[in-house]
Amino acid sequence: MKSEAEAAKRAEAEKEFNDGLMFFRSSYYGKALGKFQRAVELDKQNPLTISYLGLLVALAHHKYTEAEQLCHTAVRMKHNDVQCYLNLAEVYLKAGKKSDAVEALTVGLQYTKRDVRLTRALRKLGVRRPPVFPFLERKHFLNRHLGKLRHRVLQMLGKE
Secondary structure, X not given: OHHHHHHHHHHHHHHHHHHHHHHHHXXXXXXXXXXXXXXXXXXXXXXXXXXXXXXXXXXXXXXXXXHXXXXXXXXXXXXXXXXXXXXXXHHHHHOOOHHHHHHHHHHHHHHOOOOHHHHHHHHHOOOOOOOOOOOOOOOOHHHHHHHHHHHHHHHHHOOO
């Protein structure tokens, strides 16, 4: 009897999550927020739901501290979930904390086996490797040519 009630509760939470995701993708952040709040009420142990709730608190209400706390909670619950790191980085960006967003994505890469979505998000933020010779300008011909060579070698080794 108890497991049937729990299964029904989980199913309702999943429906609320899916509805919230649909509203989120359609940029109806207020409606999505309500759905994710309901989903978290029904299932407080789902890190992905908590992470999206955090993102929507930032998008709909601009409450960045609360949003960061929710996203951090989700990351602590499931440290290998790519979407949790992406949502945390998005919250940081909305709060104007680009360096924290870069750090969140970089930490996420360590725990998610260098997931391509995190790498893509870092590139989108314009994160670059340091120049080969930091005492020369980035546009110096040695830095440009050796940087290209470094890039090719890293690609061949599968590190990029």
